[in-house]
Amino acid sequence: MIRWLILAAVILLAVALVQWRARTAEAQAVQSFPPEGQFLEVDGTRVHALVKGAGPDLVLIHGASGNMRDFTFHLVDRLADRYRVIVFDRPGLGYTDRLGREDRSIAGQATLLQKAASQLGAAKPIVVGQSYGGAVALAWATEHPDKLSALVTLAAASHPWPTGLPFFYKVTSNPLGQALVVPLLTAFVPESYVQSAITGVFDPEDAPQGYAEHIGAPLTLRRESLRANADQRASLKEELRAQVPHYPQIAVPTEILHGDADTTVYLKIHSVPLAEAVPDANLTVLPDAGHMPQHTREDDVVAAINRAATRAGLH
Incomplete structure (x- = not known):
């Protein structure tokens, strides 16, 4: 009996230590990478948005495991001399609230961000999405076809793919994994893992100098963000399968950019x-x-946005 009590006490102490370390890491993340923009309330959800510049409205939507x-x-500063740039944190990431199970799909996220853009006076913006954010941008175009003037996708996930869900997301999207493994990741993931992840997503190109220090990876390592990101990633394939039949109805000017060396989201599949x-x-x-043309091929990205604006009659 005493042995079992000691074991229970050790387990409780270990759990308490992990949660304390996780809370400490999250507090440090918020202190180091505070909000850059303003907060809106959209149907009871807090949305973090940054607005900069003047000109035609332009919305930027980031990918998985990221933030604004x-x-x-x-890129925002590069575009702000010609556009009124609006950039959001997607739900559950950065400082935008996590959506509930029924609303967290790419369609639900698109609806939330479209309403947020409308609150900011952007009735029909150019919508730009990268990677997972490209899937959300496509959902915006298919779900709200009269609420955008043009569409630009950057290395976007657009179609279902043949492989299964990676092991990491199988664990972190599982309820048990979310309860036990996610706090451990928040508490103890080393800086070397973050650097390796950044290197991998840019491969075969290099991340620009200063990117790792700016991106705020610790924000994504917060427990709620890890869970939100995993849930979104786990359901993406089937959501895209349902979305594909609606692509022929997209009627706005559309520019698609994709690297032929991208091994995260494959050009020929998407x-x-x-x-x-x-x-x-x-x-x-x-x-x-590779997968990050908004950094490694910035001139091409700006040119594509300008083409979309011209095709939409905005320039």
Whole structure:
């Protein structure tokens, strides 16, 4: 009996230590990477948004495991001299609240961000999405076709793929994994893991100098963000399967950019069939480019946005 009591006490102490370490890490993340923008309330959900510049409205939607800092690193300032740039934290990431189970799909996220943009006076913005954010941008175009003027996708996930869910997301999207493993990740993930993840997502190109220090990876390592990101990633494939039949109805000017060396979201599985499905879409294949063209091929991204604006009659 005493042995069992000692074992129970040790387990409780270990759990308490992990939760304390996790809370401490989260507090440090918030202190080191505070909100950059303003907060809106949309149907009871707090949305973090940054608005900068003047001109036609332009919305930027970041990918998985990220936040708006992916765009504020450099691209927002590059665009703000010609556009009124609006950049959001997606639900559950950065400082935007996590959505409930029924609303956290790419369609639900698109609806939330479209309403947030409308609150900011952007009735029909150009919508730009990268990676998972590209899937949300496509959902915006299919769910709210009269609420955007043009669409730009960057290395976007657009179609179902043949492989299964990676082991990491199987664990972190599982209720038991979310209860036990996620706090351990928040509490103890080393900096070397973060650096390796950044290197992997940019491969075969290099991350720009200062990117790792700016992006705020510890924000994504918070417990709620890890859970939100895993839930979104786990359901994405089937959500895209349901979305694909609606691509031929996209009627706004569409620019598609994708690197032919992207091994995170494959060109031939995603952007090639997307360009075939969307009427009058323009596909730009970036030679030797990886998954992060908004950083490594910034001139091409800006040119694509400008083309979309011109095609939409905004310039």
